[in-house]
Amino acid sequence: MYQDCRCGIVVAVTDQRREELASFLRSRRERIAPEEVGLPRGRRRRTPGLRREEVSQLAAIGTTWYTWLEQGRDIQVSAEVLDAIARTLRLDQSEREHLFALAGAIDPSPAAAFTPVTDALRDLLDQLEPLPACVQNGRYDLLAYNRPFSKLMCDLDAVPPEDRNVIWLGFLNEQWKATLPDLEQTQRAMVAKFRASMVENLDDPTWKALLKRLQAASPEFAEYWDDHEVLRPGNQLKVYHHPQAGVLRLSATSLWTQPGSNRPRLVTYTPVDEETREKLHLLTGPPPLVTV
Template sequence: MTSMAQETYAPPAQGAEIRRHELAAFLRSRRERITPEQVGLPRGVRRRTPGLRREEVAQLSAVGVTWYTWLEQARDIQVSVQVLDALARTLLLDAGERAHLFQLAGSVDPTPAASCPSITPALREMLRGLEPVPAYIQNSRYDILAYNRTYARLMGDLDAVPPEDRNCILLVYTDPGWRSTIVHLDETMRLMAAKLRAAMAGHLGEPAWKLLVKRLMTESAEFREHWERYEVVSSRSKTKQFLNPHVGLLTLDHTDLWLAPQSGPRMVTYTPKDTQTRTRLQHLYEMPTPQPLT
């Protein structure tokens, strides 16, 4: 008599084929639900395909049309994390859909949204205990892994930023709201590019690092200019100023508190430099949380 385990077992090769077909079907379903207008393309008068065409997805994701067609045909081809990331952005996948895409492709999502095993409940409690001092935890790639209420409001609304986009350098170069709060923006951008280059020396072959630099190079001409200078600088504490839209000018002392060896995660705090800033931070912390529109 055949056991249930024997009936449901699929050999590794068969399991991989099943995942490829699931991946193909998932990509088609996501492609067909997106209108051209959602991604900035004209609809045209002869469009018969529901949603986007394959060639449009390929173009927006910077991959070959034939290669993408093979992917939707469940061909046995290798897919890099860079391509999966590009497809996830083109197809406007939410966090759950993005995780599903990487799982079907047999890859590990390199973005900080995937997992943060180093963030313990005790560390989150420490962040809350520092209120109203803005504080957050970031890794050596400048991904924001955890943060407190005041930091979330310091440069806009961090809670509204998708987890995969919560990276200090990415936000400084590409987010208009974030950029508008930084008093010395040009200096900050150049300094952060130099810090990233210095930190990347020990991670040159890692997909997540290459993915971040590729995205910055694609989305920011300013980053390309700064990156090509090959400047490097180590992390250092300094006084920073932010022009917060709710409470005005804030003058803060930046301090790094290392949680691991220097290449690992660290807690960053912004302590008030003067009495006026301390008062304004308290107001920022006590602001009611905006309610979503219904």
């Protein structure tokens, strides 16, 4: 049992609660494709989603310990272990609270650490058109974007969701790379920013999985990573060579949705000259006709 600090209630972890915890963990594990965390699917995979040993590996906990959890064994689980499991299984805030409640533990991370892409934020992205705009998290995953951004560097809608990451695209997507006039300099800056951001997430299995996946897929990334360069993200001039619109000069501005450099941020791209401003409609087609 544990003492709930918010209301003083003592909660016992009963057999029924442990069984529910076991079922919940299995359901969350089975919904994650191996490719989403940088693991090969393989031909002999019978389990939908991740295997138990893969979850334990990504969460840096013992396979036997995690197996006992999924079997509903009567064991004590620390908040640190639950935190690692929640991150590995990519639980949202409601699921995370459910996990800690079932395990009879107090969540050490505040709810403010989780920022979903709200309907209001998605509506703001649409309202920013024709300016390209997106929402990124600290790991440079693209959480949401508007139509102009979806066509700025490649056809993002055609990219698998697990590959919608700025660094992955900057090294592995040929269309994305073709828009960058100084590819090596841009890639080096990406790696330096990723390393600077990762210092606050060294124990996060999702960050470690992305790093491992990038190192395995791109020799260039692996080489630049070994240089140990660091660079903090900031607002800057971006130049792209778009196949239809030509040269686009844009100023990138980041607005964090919550305090902290690793929180999700809204990134907008505004033209720095009139020529670029006039070309922006080419990203999504001609503007609609206005009838009087």
